[in-house]
Amino acid sequence: MEICMQGVCGAYSESAAQKAYPNCEAVPCDQFETAFEAVEGWTVDRAVLPIENSLGGSIHRNYDLLLRHKLHIVGEIKYAVRHCLLANPGVKVNDLKRVLSHPQALAQCEYTLTRLGLVREAVDDTAGAAKYVALSKLEDTGAVASSAAAEIYGLDILAEDIQDDSDNVTRFLMLARDPLIPGTYRPFKTSIVFSLEEGPGILFKALAVFAMRDINLTKIESRPWRRSSLRPPGENANGLQKCFHYMFYVDFEESMASDNAQNALKHLEEFATFLRVLGSYPADTTML
Amino acid sequence: MEICMQGVCGAYSESAAQKAYPNCEAVPCDQFETAFEAVEGWTVDRAVLPIENSLGGSIHRNYDLLLRHKLHIVGEIKYAVRHCLLANPGVKVNDLKRVLSHPQALAQCEYTLTRLGLVREAVDDTAGAAKYVALSKLEDTGAVASSAAAEIYGLDILAEDIQDDSDNVTRFLMLARDPLIPGTYRPFKTSIVFSLEEGPGILFKALAVFAMRDINLTKIESRPWRRSSLRPPGENANGLQKCFHYMFYVDFEESMASDNAQNALKHLEEFATFLRVLGSYPADTTML
Structure with a gap:
């Protein structure tokens, strides 16, 4: 199984892919879009895509x-981000003056890096930072990256779990050309996107289609959607001029193989202005 | 009025602060936390904080x-992110080999930068990239940053609006030690955070307190919240082991000065396990 991921070898996406498909071969690429195209063009079997992080959001x-x-979600993986401070073999913490990583990783390790008095330098990605430190044989510069990156690029781990906030989990999606045949043999989750007309109570109505059928939601998120016609000022009852419609991202705990889920979505379709099922897939129930 | 912001002069946060308080003085600082502390310690009057972006999410x-x-939201500003390609005076597009910026800004301008054949290099922030290009008098390197940064650091604007997606809006919050006295003289918005017990239909119940009172929501977002006790496996009806409770972020179009909003929150408080009003403030109704 070949899985395309954005980034270089040793990226967190690679670890997530290997959690999902233990013997897969990760195919790195520059951009997320390239990963989608690689699946669509039959170059690889799957793409892995980070979709939300507990600190960064969706x-x-x-x-x-x-x-x-047009790809389908065929799996999800929750992966705990555990940043390490890496350096070339023989280099000690006290030798370090600078540290390289993705700015978000640097920000997530702020407390430790400040305590060590290290100058932070931003680069494109965490594994790329590790690769650069290794290839350039730097002796005064470390990298913040995963333990997997340490192994790949032959770096020492000087400190583990250096993130300030231990609750740092990224959720990845596995994408394929064909949908999974949804089953009920294990807990499934379904991800949908829909849009609604505006107005008080309309979201309430949408959620009723799930609540009435005892379907539990694991995610709901509204997103203003600008690509829509504007209402004339004053048409909205409470005086706010609206330049947005809304898209909603919802995940629920039910397989599309169940009549219950089918009925809920048929009901939602009666009044949603747009509805797409992104995929129905086994839930990642591992504790992190 | 002194407003603390994360970043250097010319950052998008500074432009947002100036949209809110036209004659304010922006006080740059390294970290968001420092900006909060500056307000709490009476060093400055306000802090400005980016809270969501139309492409990046909350x-x-x-x-x-x-x-x-314990700061209070006293205002919101929606600011359209308009990236420019900047270079030192006299430098032409064809002279450029590299371009510096925050990785998110580089990603948002991917199409243009690829077309120009520029090597991308990530740095901490957009305005910082502009400052570095100017101070180092680089002639083969440009920066992706705002037009405000061009003016401050004396750079030329070689191209405007180079982001791939025109729908790139960041919402900033203005924070103060004291809450605003909420009025009803103009459209107000209120931001709250709450958590609920788990279970199908419980969110539906929470949204009913708003729907029954014709209060329109402008944002809803669930966030798994790990800092909570675990349920024993199997207690959950459909077999998913739960290691999360949920926090919800909701914004609604009503001032806390109205009885309607007061009643809704009193009602929500009856069954929410946690509830906090982050602020009630005039809505930014400008079209972008």
């Missing part, structure tokens, strides 16, 4: 990619 | 800061 841009392309 | 980390600190 990545709307990657939802946009899901909507622009 | 910034959970900054919601965490709001919950850890």
